[in-house]
Amino acid sequence: MSIAKTYTPADVEAKWYQRWQEQGFFKAKANPRKQPYSVVIPPPNVTGVLHMGHMLNNTIQDVLVRRARMQGKEACWVPGTDHASIATEAKVVALLKEKGIDKKDLTREEFLKHAWEWKEKYGGIILEQLKKLGASCDWDRTRFTMEPELTEAVLRVFVDLHQKGLIYRGIRMVNWDPQGGTAVSDEEVIAKDTMAKMYHLRYEVVGQAGQFLTVATSRPETIMADVAVALNPNDPRYTHLHGAKVRIPLLGREIPVILDEYVSIDFGTGALKVTPAHDLNDYELGLKHNLPVIDILNNDGSLNEKAELYVGQDRFAARRNIVKDLEAAGLLDKVEEYASVLQTSERTGAVIEPRLSLQWFLKMEHLAKPALEVVENDEIKLHPPKFKNMYRAWMENVHDWCISRQLWWGQRIPAYYLPDGSFVVALNEEEALKLAREKSGNANLQATDLRQDEDVLDTWFSSWLWPISVFDGFKDPDNADVNYFYPTNDLVTAPEILFFWVARMIMAGLEFRKQVPFRNVYLTGIVRDAQGRKMSKSLGNSPDPLDLIATYGADGVRTGMLFSSPAGNDLLYDVKLVEQGRNFTNKLWNAFRLTQGWEVDATLPFVNAKAVEWFSAKLHVAQLELDEHFEKFRMSDALMTVYKLVWDDFCSFYLEMVKPAYQAPIDPETLRHTTSFLETLLKLMHPFMPFITEEIWHELAERGPKDYVCVAAWPKPAPVTGGADLLARMDKALEIVAGVRNIRNQKGLGPNKPLTLATKTDDAALLHDYDGVIRKLAALTEISVVEAAPAASVSFVTGGSEFFVPLEGQIDLVAEKARLEKELEYAIGFRDSVLKKLSNEKFVQNAKPDVLERERQKLADAEAKIATLQQSLNNL
């Protein structure tokens, strides 16, 4: 036999991927005669490389897309990347630093030149990696969120929303990332539980030397920004200080004591220092009491000259130093540990600094309301639906979106400032100038008089337009593509970005196209290691996806990932999973090898009708089940259905039933059916295992130039007459087979030792019809119907029939008796429980007729079994 004994994916994967591309199978265009099916990829970070999360996510998308393509839909999977402003800028800055270049020494244009160079060099890597996985994207449609067309879309949207009054500029407390040197949105802040220290500081009461008010704070370095100390008016401990002034420790500046019920009496000392520039709550308090704002921090988190002390020091260094100095001055009362929450930046990990700054915001209320509604009314379905609760909670408490970032890598905010400080918002400089002239009434205003905002937009402000912008829906809102492919069908993404991205795409879709961007959102879990830890570079617990593909084959890896990943559940990755996937490909390969080895003898009669009928019926049931799993987005279950159909039903049973003796020929009819079954199985498996199925497809027959399983028609379930009966009868026959095999195992007989079977049966027809199947699978030479048990035989009971395997000299009467008694005992217990149910009048009155009928049948079966078992015992 010339076909390799084990399947070697490396030999075929690249070949088929190339062929598919040459054939243009992945290309999609608006085609009114076909039903559209579109998916947009969650654009990976342009600087990224493929990780396990991408593997899972893109495998699922590819399964959906490939199946849709086979179903005859115009399947369009749009790939692309996003520019990931903070992450990319940080990488470029780091790279430049290695070369001895400081970002500060570069102009914006110079920096962007470096960034683009870097993007050109590394930006496509991840997409190339996806091809190795088999992703059937329409690569001609590859988009990048910062390319000119998409940038224009972003700017248009900004201008539009500004005109609608939804974008505004204001001083707000933002989350400042001192390391990234930029504001980040609420959603990019991660709260971490930590133990922090609470410092009790002594503020001297003005005019009462030696009298102190003790204030507890976790941030002693901010006292220089204090503008008041607040007390609860109802706190009896402090009534004597109402109206007093206190002196800031070390600094000596006098600040008022204010009263506000906001202060909680039992937290800390009940006295709260008020630092409006560096705490959101303090800021609110300051507004209410009309207090000044003193900002003592620089962008990088160091103290500025307004602090007067520790100027130039980093906030954490300043904290250490001021604690030392306070202690030395006797102004530190005590330090205690307490559990607190540290806000950190998702991007850089730096501790977030609440900071007042002038930023651009997008009002959310108007956008959030309809976006909530379409999820509530299932116009967009989340899978699994438990995420609906989370989605609702967020949408009902949504805050305005801080969309400006103090970076260079990204779309620059299209706001232009006039010399007088006012601004206009316009798509480009010319229009801005026009507007500025109108606004100022100064017709002589020149472009050089305008200054464009320095900041760029949040990357999500590009990504939220993705399902529209990839089809050029902003540039040309009525183009054929967008009209045909939008709304897209399914979105596959991670729950972590449900709000960042999914919710905002829904908002954008409704706002700009009055239509939802997709119908289904499939939320994958996080890929973790076997111990449940998140995969991370620092832990080194993440395998390299490309190594995995090289070792186990893309098909093996794809199925391995899917075996254990129900929607929304984390995937505990274990190499055993991809091994299982690889083994599955090998199993299929060998089934194919077997059929390839058969010689046909055209004169042979068709002897396998029972097997063929049965497998046809099995196939029908499995297809219905498979389609149902797909409709419900139960991908693991869908795969498992195919897995069992192929491995158990096709290989372990069907092929064993029809397989001729070694080197014996097969009849043409059986071969025809078998090949046809195999082709159907290849189609059903193709979305999961595209490469091996394509390889076998072409090995199985000479194929025409366009005849690929990749574009074969998805099989329609074909009902089989009397299918349910066929399945039930085969099940009975296989039970008999299992009974014989069990005896072989118990008695240590080899799988091939010829045996005979005798039976006292109530279903002689079954034995007659399935004689061939049973004899073959159980390796029996003869099955005979008898009146009485043969001497010296081992027996078993299935259904109401008793079977005997004569075994001269190998019968252990005692053990045999014990076994039968145990079975009998169980059967009696079972019968009694049914009897009890049936003798309960209320049950008989209340239970539905079919339930009652089933119970009666149960009773009859049990009675029959008991009778047979007793007979067997008597015979011993």
Next chain:
RNA sequence: GGGAGAUUAGCUCAGCUGGUUCAGAGCAUCUGCCUUACAAGCAGAGGGUCACUGGUUCGAACCCAGUAUCUCCCA
């Protein structure tokens, strides 16, 4: 602190409208087999008080209440 979800075999999970497809699947485990498609395999077997305590019901893994533990989201 507020909210949501979960708890079923050693592991990962199914289990629909309460009732024979109700205690399941895959993996793992154990036993025996290198039986000419496959040892990346074949055959067989064992394994669970459905977290706990009550309640509703003729009947509960499923419905209700409480308890415990875990996870996630928000503050």
